[in-house]
Amino acid sequence: MNTRDTLKINGAGHLEIGGMDCVALREKFGTPLYVFDEDYIRKMMRVYRDTIAREYGDGLVLYASKAFSCTAIYAIAAEEGIGVDVVSGGELYTAMRAGFPANKICMHGNNKLPSEIAYALECGVGLIAVDGASEADLIEEEAAQRGTVQDVLLRINPGVEAHTHAYIQTAKPDSKFGFSVAEGAAEEMVKRILAKKHLRLKGFHCHIGSQIFERKSFCLAARKCVGFMSEIRQKYGLEADILNLGGGFGIWYSEGDAQAAPETYADYLRALISSLKEECAAHGLKLPRLMIEPGRSIVGEAGITLYTVGEIKEIPGVRKYVAIDGGMFDNPRYCLYQAKYTALLANRAAEPPCERVALAGKCCESGDLIGTDFNLPKAERGDLVAVFSTGAYNYSMASNYNRNLIPPAVLVKDGGAEYIVKPQSFEDLVRNDVVPDRLRRK
Numbered sequence: 216m217n218t219r220d221t222l223k224i225n226g227a228g229h230l231e232i233g234g235m236d237c238v239a240l241r242e243k244f245g246t247p248l249y250v251f252d253e254d255y256i257r258k259m260m261r262v263y264r265d266t267i268a269r270e271y272g273d274g275l276v277l278y279a280s281k282a283f284s285c286t287a288i289y290a291i292a293a294e295e296g297i298g299v300d301v302v303s304g305g306e307l308y309t310a311m312r313a314g315f316p317a318n319k320i321c322m323h324g325n326n327k328l329p330s331e332i333a334y335a336l337e338c339g340v341g342l343i344a345v346d347g348a349s350e351a352d353l354i355e356e357e358a359a360q361r362g363t364v365q366d367v368l369l370r371i372n373p374g375v376e377a378h379t380h381a382y383i384q385t386a387k388p389d390s391k392f393g394f395s396v397a398e399g400a401a402e403e404m405v406k407r408i409l410a411k412k413h414l415r416l417k418g419f420h421c422h423i424g425s426q427i428f429e430r431k432s433f434c435l436a437a438r439k440c441v442g443f444m445s446e447i448r449q450k451y452g453l454e455a456d457i458l459n460l461g462g463g464f465g466i467w468y469s470e471g472d473a474q475a476a477p478e479t480y481a482d483y484l485r486a487l488i489s490s491l492k493e494e495c496a497a498h499g500l501k502l503p504r505l506m507i508e509p510g511r512s513i514v515g516e517a518g519i520t521l522y523t524v525g526e527i528k529e530i531p532g533v534r535k536y537v538a539i540d541g542g543m544f545d546n547p548r549y550c551l552y553q554a555k556y557t558a559l560l561a562n563r564a565a566e567p568p569c570e571r572v573a574l575a576g577k578c579c580e581s582g583d584l585i586g587t588d589f590n591l592p593k594a595e596r597g598d599l600v601a602v603f604s605t606g607a608y609n610y611s612m613a614s615n616y617n618r619n620l621i622p623p624a625v626l627v628k629d630g631g632a633e634y635i636v637k638p639q640s641f642e643d644l645v646r647n648d649v650v651p652d653r654l655r656r657k
């Protein structure tokens with residue numbers, strides 16, 4: 216457990232988050248339940264925002280909202296004065312519903328639909344990161360029709376291999392994302408964009424992967440991007456205004472991951488900023504406006520998921536399964552890439568662990584687990600399990616598999632808790648179902 220002021224074991228021996236006792240949270244909201252600590256989210260946004268302001272000057276933090284998208288999170292980001300990155304019409308719509316300022320939105324996606332591009336222009340998003348050869352044509356057409364000029368970044372692949380899980384690396388040469396610098400595809404795209412009347416190439420974007428602790432990879436990516444910017448200035452006279460270095464900062468999930476406090480994330484930025492400054496000076500380039508897009512590190516550790524223990528199955532000499540009322544429908548990350556988590560019994564949080572168990576979900580899949588290596592006190596039916604660091608890529612990847620209901624989410628702060636995502640109902644599950652007349656029971 217990565218304890219902090221707003222995440223600790225209280226005097227009753229219960230887990231407490233945002234001043235709320237988790238047992239009380241279950242009484243009020245039931246389980247499974249996503250719980251988000253507002254103070255932590257705001258603290259992380261401020262650490263990034265203030266570090267850039269203090270140590271670099273011109274820049275903007277864009278919260279990567281794919282990590283957790285709901286109307287309230289955009290409202291928080293807007294209050295904190297940061298921008299957001301969106302990757303679909305749905306995320307953009309949610310941001311707009313929150314009244315988020317469109318000029319602080321950067322739109323991503325490796326296959327943006329024509330309808331999403333039209334919607335982005337209609338909303339007036341500040342930037343679109345071009346990530347497909349024909350996409351530049353689509354944006355040009357749309358902007359021409361509207362009689363506007365759209366600011367764009369070009370997503371480049373600087374060829375930096377970050378040391379993280381292979382499935383979530385995005386900047387390897389074999390990647391569906393970005394245009395390779397080494398293979399000349401990025402330069403070709405620069406030419407293609409510069410030839411467009413309704414696109415303004417403001418600069419470049421790269422994102423080298425996720426859950427990265429290795430600072431050197433970020434710094435190397437920054438240096439490579441600056442090298443490319445310098446080459447483009449020499450050849451085409453274009454001095455980039457913006458460099459967006461993506462997200463990817465790692466968080467604590469389990470033993471082996473660094474247990475960082477929010478302030479520590481300023482160190483990543485400091486390292487990045489000094490590489491950027493050095494490299495720009497070496498190439499005689501003006502300092503670009505610096506953008507970063509952290510997602511996981513803003514909401515990941517802010518979130519926990521609460522579950523109630525149901526069935527317990529011990530297979531002697533093999534394994535003990537403790538089944539919870541959630542599973543891959545609220546957290547598919549173990550199934551997807553064997554993500555690791557830490558958990559405790561929130562109603563008996565002060566008790567030392569005494570056995571190693573697998574936390575099993577309730578879906579009809581053998582692989583439906585939250586993990587296999589949880590150290591817990593001897594769990595019993597009715598115990599309350601808290602899984603840590605579930606704020607990122609859990610709710611946003613949730614599904615209604617087996618027609619389970621996606622859990623609600625609450626925001627906790629100063630001992631209070633409010634819904635930010637209401638519970639689904641069975642009625643919600645059948646809302647869009649249609650039974651053709653010929654199948655209707657007479």
Ligand SMILES: Cc1ncc(COP(=O)(O)O)c(C=O)c1O
Nearest residue numbers: 279422425462463508509510511
């Ligand atoms: C383009 C882009 N920016 C930002 C992010 C956020 O990364 P993270 O949540 O690891 O900070 C991602 C995640 O995949 C991404 O693809």
